[in-house]
Amino acid sequence: MKSGNDDSLRSRRSFLKTATGATVVGSLGGKFATALSASIQPLRTLGHTGEKVSMVGLGGYHLGVPSEDEAIRIVRTALDNGMNFLDNCWDYNGGESEVRMGKALRDGYRQKAFLMTKIDGQTKSSAMSQIEESLKRLQTDHIDLLQFHEVIREGDPARIFGAGGSIEAAVAAKTQGKIRYIGFTGHKSPDIHLKMLATADTHKFLFDSVQMPLNVMDAHFNSFEQKVLPVLVKKNIGVLGMKPMGDKLILNSKTVSAVECLHYAMNLPTSVVITGCDSMQILQQAIDAARSFKPLAKTEVTALLARTAPAATKGEFEGYKTTNMFDGTMHNPQWLG
Numbered sequence: 001m002k003s004g005n006d007d008s009l010r011s012r013r014s015f016l017k018t019a020t021g022a023t024v025v026g027s028l029g030g031k032f033a034t035a036l037s038a039s040i041q042p043l044r045t046l047g048h049t050g051e052k053v054s055m056v057g058l059g060g061y062h063l064g065v066p067s068e069d070e071a072i073r074i075v076r077t078a079l080d081n082g083m084n085f086l087d088n089c090w091d092y093n094g095g096e097s098e099v100r101m102g103k104a105l106r107d108g109y110r111q112k113a114f115l116m117t118k119i120d121g122q123t124k125s126s127a128m129s130q131i132e133e134s135l136k137r138l139q140t141d142h143i144d145l146l147q148f149h150e151v152i153r154e155g156d157p158a159r160i161f162g163a164g165g166s167i168e169a170a171v172a173a174k175t176q177g178k179i180r181y182i183g184f185t186g187h188k189s190p191d192i193h194l195k196m197l198a199t200a201d202t203h204k205f206l207f208d209s210v211q212m213p214l215n216v217m218d219a220h221f222n223s224f225e226q227k228v229l230p231v232l233v234k235k236n237i238g239v240l241g242m243k244p245m246g247d248k249l250i251l252n253s254k255t256v257s258a259v260e261c262l263h264y265a266m267n268l269p270t271s272v273v274i275t276g277c278d279s280m281q282i283l284q285q286a287i288d289a290a291r292s293f294k295p296l297a298k299t300e301v302t303a304l305l306a307r308t309a310p311a312a313t314k315g316e317f318e319g320y321k322t323t324n325m326f327d328g329t330m331h332n333p334q335w336l337g
Contacts, residue, residue, distance in 0.1 A: 040082035041290045046114075046271045047238030049181055049208050051144075053114050053272050056262065056290040057085030057240075058283075060117070062276030063100050064093030074283050075104035079112040081287050085272045087242075088138070089118040089149055090130045091328055091335055098137035110140055118149035118185060119166070120329050122159045126337025127169035135178060145209060146170055146179040150329045152188035157199035159336075160184075166337075167205070183209030187243065187320040188327070190227035197231060207237055211274070213320060214241035216264050216304055217250055220312035222321055225268065233269055241270040246317055247326075253311040256304065262289040264304055267296045 043052040058078045063071040075086070088098050098117065105113060117134045121127035134143065148160055148170075160166050173179045184207060186193055193212060200207055210232055212224040219225050232239050244265040245251050245258055256264075265273040266289075277283040296304075311317060320326035329335050 041084075041287065042293070043082075043084075044271050046181075047208060047232075048206075048236040049238060051114060051181075051238075053085040053238075054083045054290070055266055055270075055273065055293070056083060056286050057087050057116075057272040057274040058083055058286075059242075059274050059276035060086065060088030060097045060101060061092045062278040063088075063097045065278035068100055068103070070280070071100040072104040074277055074280060075101055076109055077280065078277070078283060078287070079109055083287065083290075084112060084114050085274070086113050086115050087274045088116065088134075089120075090134050091120055091149070091332070095133070095137055098134055102137050102139035105139060114144045115140065116145035116147065116183075117143055118147045120149050120332075120335035121169070121337040122148070122156065122166045123337035124164050124166060124168045126335075127166035128173070131169065131173050131178060142177060143179045145181045145183060146173065147182070147209065147211060148184040150327065151184050151186040151192060151196050152327060152329070154192060154195070156192070157196040160196075161199050161203050161205075167203075181208035183207050183211065183238070183240070185211035185240070185242070187213050189321070190222060190224045193224065193228045194231065197228075197235075206235070209238035209240055209271070211240035211242055213243040213246070213318070214239075214265050214268055214270060214273070215244050215246060215250060215261060216256055216308045217246060217253075217312040217315075217318050219305055220309050221315045221318060229268065238271040239269060241265045241268065241273045243320060244273055244275055246320070247276070249317045249319055250308075253308070253317045255308045255311050258285060259289050259292075260304060262286065263293055263296065264301070266290070266293050267301065 041054045041056065044055055046053050086101060088101055119127055119130040121130045148166060170182050174182065184196055212228060214225055229239065245261045250256065250261060251258060262273060275286050277286055315322040324330050
């Protein structure tokens with residue numbers, strides 16, 4: 001374990017040293033990947049936790065799209081192929097995504113998984129209630145990583161860390177052994193992410209993970225890659241990349257393929273790239289992309305960014321940043337508590 005952590009730290013120092021210019025990528029991806037296996041997905045280290053997680057993780061929202069039987073098959077096939085990082089959320093499909101994942105984790109599959117879910121509650125009472133609901137739906141006595149979902153408003157950090165805020169529930173749940181690690185997510189603005197990190201610093205709290213959009217469009221517009229990623233690398237916080245295809249919006253730009261999207265995100269110092277899989281075909285695409293990944297040459301990154309730049313300048317293909325159609329807690333403020 002020590003050797004792996006030392007490698008991770010050296011990689012992060014290298015990242016900070018070379019993160020200059022228009023993008024913080026280049027040939028960095030290979031420094032974060034372990035040896036590729038013909039049958040099992042490569043693993044990476046989740047920041048300072050030392051946990052080994054799959055390079056690509058299975059998104060939970062899209063499990064509500066196929067039939068229940070097919071969703072269970074997707075989860076189990078992912079785990080059988082070494083995709084051990086599972087993403088979910090208390091509010092996905094009215095809780096059905098967690099219910100389906102819980103059923104998939106029976107019969108010994110829970111032991112194969114690094115299980116993450118998210119809660120919307122920002123008060124201690126609402127967060128405690130949502131944690132308990134998630135545990136029941138997921139049919140587990142503990143969640144490996146709990147994250148505060150949709151930190152997308154300027155006031156969210158103060159509310160979460162304030163008196164009677166949801167951080168109190170998360171810390172209590174960790175003490176009780178119901179959760180192991182704590183992180184947060186958001187898709188709206190890198191500045192709000194930075195505010196959340198600064199608020200945590202003020203309260204002498206170090207997050208174990210942070211989840212954010214990392215993709216070929218983000219690199220050009222109000223960029224999490226440019227603003228937040230270097231901070232996470234410096235703090236050795238696990239980086240969870242999401243929306244590698246922008247929920248298919250980026251593919252609609254006709255500038256890049258699905259595999260190119262995945263490989264770009266893998267080439268960043270991400271612990272995990274989370275992608276939604278609503279069919280066995282899409283799951284296989286993600287598994288194959290992880291197995292075939294090789295560090296991108298600087299020229300390859302430059303070419304990808306040059307190709308996507310004209311489409312990215314106004315955030316047209318990043319609706320999660322520029323519209324409220326992805327803001328579940330805006331449409332359902334009662335979830336916040």
